[in-house]
Amino acid sequence: DSxxxxxxxxxxxxxxxxxxxxxxxxxxxxxxxxxxxxxxxxLQFLIQYYNGxxxxxxxxxxxxxxxxxPDLHSELNLSSLELGDSALYFCASSVGTGRSYEQYFGPxxxxxxx
Amino acid sequence: xxxxTQPPSMxxxxxxxxxxxxxxxxxxxxxxxxxxxxxHSQGPQYIIHGLKNNETNEMASLIITEDRKSSTLILPHxxxxxxxxxxxxxxxxxxxxxxxxxxxxxxxVRP
Numbered sequence: 001d002s003x004x005x006x007x008x009x010x011x012x013x014x015x016x017x018x019x020x021x022x023x024x025x026x027x028x029x030x031x032x033x034x035x036x037x038x039x040x041x042x043l044q045f046l047i048q049y050y051n052g053x054x055x056x057x058x059x060x061x062x063x064x065x066x067x068x069x070p071d072l073h074s075e076l077n078l079s080s081l082e083l084g085d086s087a088l089y090f091c092a093s094s095v096g097t098g099r100s101y102e103q104y105f106g107p108x109x110x111x112x113x114x
Numbered sequence: 115x116x117x118x119t120q121p122p123s124m125x126x127x128x129x130x131x132x133x134x135x136x137x138x139x140x141x142x143x144x145x146x147x148x149x150x151x152x153x154h155s156q157g158p159q160y161i162i163h164g165l166k167n168n169e170t171n172e173m174a175s176l177i178i179t180e181d182r183k184s185s186t187l188i189l190p191h192x193x194x195x196x197x198x199x200x201x202x203x204x205x206x207x208x209x210x211x212x213x214x215x216x217x218x219x220x221x222x223v224r225p
Contacts, residue, residue, distance in 0.1 A: 002157065002159070002160075004157070033212060033213075035213075037155075042215055042216070042217060043158070043201075043213075043215035044215075045212040045213060045214065048212055056212055058212060088155060090157050090158070092157075092158075092213075100146055100163070100165075102148065102160045102163055103160065103213060104160055105150075105157035105158045105159070105160075106157050107156060107157050108155070108156070108157050110155075
């Protein structure tokens, strides 16, 4: 158990819909990262927040957005869902945002778009 | 794209050492070498990291070459539960310290 929690574990929805994935980082961790893992793309970095502020963006679609709240939990919002958005979505957290800080991953949310 | 390269698969016998190589020829001087593993579809699990010196923890040992262009993760006594995909992700090279994962090495530990 990494200490990072994600809800829900599974999500099944239809194309065109909008969903919200939630992540609670480990106690004391200020940085949150979101990753997407699909069969054909592998693990892809989406976005990072540090202490409430966006720090970096990766291959995140414009239909996707995220935020980190004052209590440091984070939400990833996915809208206008397409079949290709079906994937595992992982959240990770770290104490800081320096190079020496390892990231701890949550168990993931499996999204299925039908 | 990942800047690290790993063999796609390896296997070893249970109880023997597993040595997993990683080439990171473009690593910058202040970038750490990280290793993670993923068992089935669980979240990636942090294993170990280092900068220049060799490192050891309760899970594994990390050997980094002097020129830092390659590293080896050593599982000293592999068990069946060590069967997983092992990654040495690239650090991205910018201030975000995101991890860029390649395809990893699928390690099969045989009984």
